[in-house]
Amino acid sequence: MLSVQPDVIPSSPARPLRILLDYRPALRQRTGVGEYVHELARALVETAVPGQPESLSLFSSSWQHRLSPDVIAGATTIDRRIPVRLLNLLWHRAGWPPVERITGATFDVVHAAHPLRLPSRQAAQVVTVHDLDFLTHPERTHAEIRRDYPALAPAHIRAADAVAVVSRHTAAEVVRLTGVAREQVFVCPLGRPDWAPRQGEEPADAPLLFLGRIEPRKNVGLLLDAYERLLALRETRGAVTPRLVLAGGAGLDADPILRRASAPGLARQVDVLGYVAPEARQALYASAMICIMPSHTEGFGLPALEAMTAGVPVVVADQGALPEVVGTAGVLFPAGDENALAATLDSLISEPDRRVRMREAGLVQSRSFSWTQTAERTREAWTHARAQKARRG
Numbered sequence: 381m382l383s384v385q386p387d388v389i390p391s392s393p394a395r396p397l398r399i400l401l402d403y404r405p406a407l408r409q410r411t412g413v414g415e416y417v418h419e420l421a422r423a424l425v426e427t428a429v430p431g432q433p434e435s436l437s438l439f440s441s442s443w444q445h446r447l448s449p450d451v452i453a454g455a456t457t458i459d460r461r462i463p464v465r466l467l468n469l470l471w472h473r474a475g476w477p478p479v480e481r482i483t484g485a486t487f488d489v490v491h492a493a494h495p496l497r498l499p500s501r502q503a504a505q506v507v508t509v510h511d512l513d514f515l516t517h518p519e520r521t522h523a524e525i526r527r528d529y530p531a532l533a534p535a536h537i538r539a540a541d542a543v544a545v546v547s548r549h550t551a552a553e554v555v556r557l558t559g560v561a562r563e564q565v566f567v568c569p570l571g572r573p574d575w576a577p578r579q580g581e582e583p584a585d586a587p588l589l590f591l592g593r594i595e596p597r598k599n600v601g602l603l604l605d606a607y608e609r610l611l612a613l614r615e616t617r618g619a620v621t622p623r624l625v626l627a628g629g630a631g632l633d634a635d636p637i638l639r640r641a642s643a644p645g646l647a648r649q650v651d652v653l654g655y656v657a658p659e660a661r662q663a664l665y666a667s668a669m670i671c672i673m674p675s676h677t678e679g680f681g682l683p684a685l686e687a688m689t690a691g692v693p694v695v696v697a698d699q700g701a702l703p704e705v706v707g708t709a710g711v712l713f714p715a716g717d718e719n720a721l722a723a724t725l726d727s728l729i730s731e732p733d734r735r736v737r738m739r740e741a742g743l744v745q746s747r748s749f750s751w752t753q754t755a756e757r758t759r760e761a762w763t764h765a766r767a768q769k770a771r772r773g
Contacts, residue, residue, distance in 0.1 A: 395433075396433035396434050396435040397432070397433065397434045397435065397488050397489070397762070398434075398435045398437070398485075398486065398487040398488045398489070399424075399434060399435065399436050399437065399487065399488065399489050399490075399491065399762065400437050400439055400458075400479060400483070400485075400487045400489070400490045400491065400498070400503070401417065401420070401421055401424075401436060401437070401438055401439065401491045401493070402417070402439050402490075402491065402492050402493045402494075402498060403417055403418075403421065403438035403439055403440050403447065403451075403457075403493075404439070404440050404441065404442070404464065404493070405417050405493050405494070406418040407440050407442060407445050407447060408445055409629055409655050410658050411592075411593060411628075411629065411655075412510070412592075412593075412680075412682050413493055413494070413510060415570075415658070415682060416493065416508070416510070416546070416570055416682075417493045418451075418452070419570070419571060419751045419754070420751065420754055420755065420758060421436065421438055421452045421455055422452055422751070423571065423751035423752055423754060423755040424436055424455075424755045424758070424759075425452055425453070425454035425455055426752075426755075427752055427755045427756070428454075435456065436452075436454070436455045436456065437455065437456040437457070437458050437483070437485070437487070438451065438452060438455050438456070438457050438458065439458045439460075439479070439482075439483065439498075440457070440458070440459050440460070441459070441460040441461070441462040441463075441464060441467050441482075442461070442462075442463070442464055443461060443462070443463040443464075446459055447459040458483050458485070460482060460483075462482075465524065467482075468524065468528070471496070471498065471499055472496050472528045472532055473528070473532075475499045476499060477499070478499045478500050478501045479498050479499065479500050479503070480500065480501050480502070486502065486503070487500065487503040488503055488504065488766060489503055489504045489505075489506060489762045489765055489766065490503045490504075490505055490506070491506040491507075491508070491544075491758075491762070492505075492506070492507045492508065493508050494507065494508065494509075494510075495507050495508075495509045495529065495533040495536055495537055496528065496529070496532060496533060496536045497536045497539065497540055503769075504541040504542070504762070504765035504766045504768065504769035505539075505540050505541050505765065505769075506540060506541060506542045506543070506544060506761055506762060506765050507536060507537060507540045507543055507544070508543075508544040508545070508546070508568075509533075509537065509543060509544070509545050509546075509550055509554050509679070510545075510546055510550065510679040510680065511550055511553070511677060511678065511679030511700070511701075512533075512550070512553045512554065512557050512558075513597060513676070513677050513679075514526070514529040514530055514533070515529075515530055515533070515534070515557055516557075517597070517676070518530050519596075520595070520596050520597045520632070520676070521597075521632070522631070522632045533558070534557070534558040534559070537554060537558045537560050538558060538559060538560050540564070540765075541564075541764070541765035541766070541768040541769045541772070542564060542566060542761040542762070542764045542765035542768065543560060543564050543565045543566065543761075544566050544568045544757075544758060544761045545565055545566070545567055545568065545679075546567075546568060546569060546570055546679050546680040546701070547567065547569060547679060547680050547701035547704055547705070548567055548701075548704055549679070549700060549701040549704055550567075550679045550680075550701060551565045551567050564764075564768075566757055566758075566760055566761040566764065567757065568754050568757040568758050568761065569680065569749055569753065569754065569757075570680050570682055570685065570749065570751075570754060571749050571750045571751030571752070571753065571754050572685055572686070572688075572689040572746045572747070572749045572750065572751075573661075573662070573686055573689055575662050575686075575689050575690055577689065577690060577691035577739075577743055578665075578666040578690055578691040578692070582668075582669055582735075583667055585622075585623075586622060586667060586668055586669035587622050587623040587624060587625045587651070587667070587668060587669060588607075588622050588623070588624045588625065588668070588669060588670050588672060588725065589624075589625050589627065589664070589665070589667075589668035589669075589670065589671045589672065589687075589692070590603055590624070590625065590626050590627065590628070590671075590672050590673075590674075591627045591628055591656065591661070591664065591665075591671065591683045591686075591687075592627075592628045592673070592675070592683055593628050593629055593630075593631040594626065594628050594629065594630050594631055594634040594637055594638065595630075595631030595632045595633065595634060596632065596633055596676075597675060597676055597677065598628075598631075598673075598674070598675050598676075599674040599675050599676050599697070599715075599716075600626065600637050600674070601636075601637055601640075602674050602716065602718050602721070603624075603672060603674045603721070604637070604640055604641065604646065604650075605718035606674070606718040606719075606721035606722040606725065607624050607646075607649075607650070607722070607725075608645075608646070609718060609719060609722035610722040610725050610726055611649065613722060613723075613726050614726060614729075619729075619730075621649065621729070622669055622729060623649055623650070623651060624649060624650045624651070625650075625651045625653060625664075625668070626641060626650060626651070626652045626653065627653040627654070627656045627664060628653075628654070628655065628656070629654060629655035630654070638652060661686065662690060665686060665687050665690035665692050666690055666691075666692075668687070668692050669692075669693075669729070669735070670692065670693050670694070670695055670725065670728055670729075670735070671683060671684065671687035671692050671693070671694045671695070672694075672695045672696070672721075672725070673694065673695075673696040673697065673702060674696075674697050674713075674715075674721060675696075675697055675700060675702070676697075676699075676700075676715065676716075677699060677700035678700040678701050678702050678705075679700065679701055680701050680705060681696065681700070681701055681702045681705045681706075684696055684702060684705050684706050684710065685705055685746055685749055687742070688706070688709060688710070688742030688743065688745055688746040689742075689743070689746040691739045691742065691743060692739070692742070693710070693711070693728065693735045693738035693739055693742060694706055694709070694710040694711070694738075694742060695710065695711045695712075695713060695721070695724055695725065695728065696710050696711075696712060696713075697712070697713060697714075697715035697716075698712040698713065698714055698715055699715045705749075706742075706745065707745045707748075708741065708745075709738060709741035709742040709744065709745035710738070710742065710745075711724055711728065711738070
């Protein structure tokens, strides 16, 4: 039996709009989805509209890890000591217990940071879809997602009162693959970090950088193929090749990639850093010559936006949402073509003036994205969800 204690939700003479946001993806290592949840919550608090009061509650549950009460100043935290896998199994498969029972509070909107709804007796339900790779390539996902998402997500998305997505690409995929009505889908692009761009020239020993989870979906194996080709190309001309830095936590099937990166031949040229904390990312980007995203698909591609914000040129695969994010500021290469990637990198390494032009173009492109905009579009989704909930009864 789950035991809970009621949380006190702030009140005012004009009752605030009560929002519950699932903060669990940001509880430990803030990678893509975790960064989205954290920055969205921060932006929502900072952009609260006078005269339109909101009460934002951040929900977390874990047996081991606790949510700090002051993680986002101005937001209420609701932290339950319930194992994540147990709660996900109950919520995903049984739709029970409702959030009202778990939290001891009631809400107007409950917002899941993933495609599966948070069960609620009375609140409007919003889900966020980052990508649908789990539908088209379930083999690239880990066990829990592989078990639940392909079977359940399309129905959950169609049943949600509003669907938030992080790019126009993902919006089109959601409509195509789940059959949800387009008017139910709200594009809420992610925002750039609050960073000043790198000053002066890049460091003399600036490396090539990959930042992301080490897993098949990110196509790191192809990057290593391209890098080996790059080493061979430049060695024939007696040219020095920058080191390659792989930064990011180990994900599904990471061991073969990590073994290859540490094997003779590559070990002397490849550095594997592991997970990089949010506060260390800016310095890591600032040290790089080029940031590379060779992913099979991305629902958004936050590292590309972060790199452009830091003043670092980006090279990305020409599929998913990556072309949408980098616009004309980045260089696209044909996805899956290691020879094309190697040739692109070889050209950019040899053309510092071109990298300077890309740096300036990237800074301009990055200004198109802000967390304030993300918060505004998310509120539009909430408004639609409440109206949809009222129509459904």
